Amino acid sequence: MAKKLLLLNGPNLNLLGTREPEVYGKATLADIENAATAQAAAAGATLSCFQSNHEGALIDAIHAARLDGVDAIVINPGGLTHTSVALRDALAGVAIPFVEVHISNIHQREAFRHHSFLSAIAQGTICGLGIDGYRFAIDFALKKR
Ligand SMILES: O=C(O)[C@@H]1C=C(O)[C@@H](O)[C@H](O)C1
Numbered sequence: 001m002a003k004k005l006l007l008l009n010g011p012n013l014n015l016l017g018t019r020e021p022e023v024y025g026k027a028t029l030a031d032i033e034n035a036a037t038a039q040a041a042a043a044g045a046t047l048s049c050f051q052s053n054h055e056g057a058l059i060d061a062i063h064a065a066r067l068d069g070v071d072a073i074v075i076n077p078g079g080l081t082h083t084s085v086a087l088r089d090a091l092a093g094v095a096i097p098f099v100e101v102h103i104s105n106i107h108q109r110e111a112f113r114h115h116s117f118l119s120a121i122a123q124g125t126i127c128g129l130g131i132d133g134y135r136f137a138i139d140f141a142l143k144k145r
Contacts, residue, residue: 002045005141006070006096007036007134009051010058010078016103024103027131035131036074036138043142055080059090066094072123072141073098074134081106081116088117097144099137102127 009029012019017028033049040047048070050061058080065073073096080087081102091098098118105128106113119125124140126133 003040003043003071003142004069005040005045005047005138006061006065006068006073007033007047007049007138008058008061008073008075008077009049010076010080011053013076013078014051014053025130032131032134036134039135039138040142045142047138055084055086059086062087062090062094062096065096070096072096072144074101074137074141075099075118076101076103076134077116077118081118082113084117088121091118092121097123097141099123099140100125100127101133101137103130103133104128 014029016024016032017026029051036049037047052058075098077084077087077100100116100118100122107127116125123144126137129136
């Protein structure tokens with residue numbers, strides 16, 4: 001059975017490409033999603049992508065992932081990383097393994113970005129490696145049994 005992956009991006013990541021390029025680079029969300037989709041396909045897996053600026057929409061997508069038989073999630077929660085117990089509870093609630101990705105190194109930034117509500121329940125967290133973090137996370141998710 002082909003592995004099913006879900007790539008989730010949270011608030012403001014739709015602005016990638018023009019949003020603070022000195023922090024997030026110049027790649028767009030479409031660039032990231034296209035590369036991720038091709039990476040998964042090359043490994044015989046399927047990958048769905050979803051981005052929302054709304055916490056509840058992301059939570060609904062996580063709930064749906066369980067019903068859809070998603071095997072693993074790669075998520076950049078954006079600013080919800082630092083604020084959302086509800087997002088953490090959704091991921092814990094569906095019990096789908098996930099990798100947390102941040103383009104920037106959140107530990108080098110403002111203090112309020114140093115804590116993640118998700119990291120403690122993630123398979124792993126990748127931050128500071130730019131958009132390569134998505135590729136590494138997907139590679140891990142593809143290999144994970
Ligand atoms: O580096 C990133 O991808 C994360 C993206 C965001 O939108 C921020 O709110 C996070 O603090 C960092």
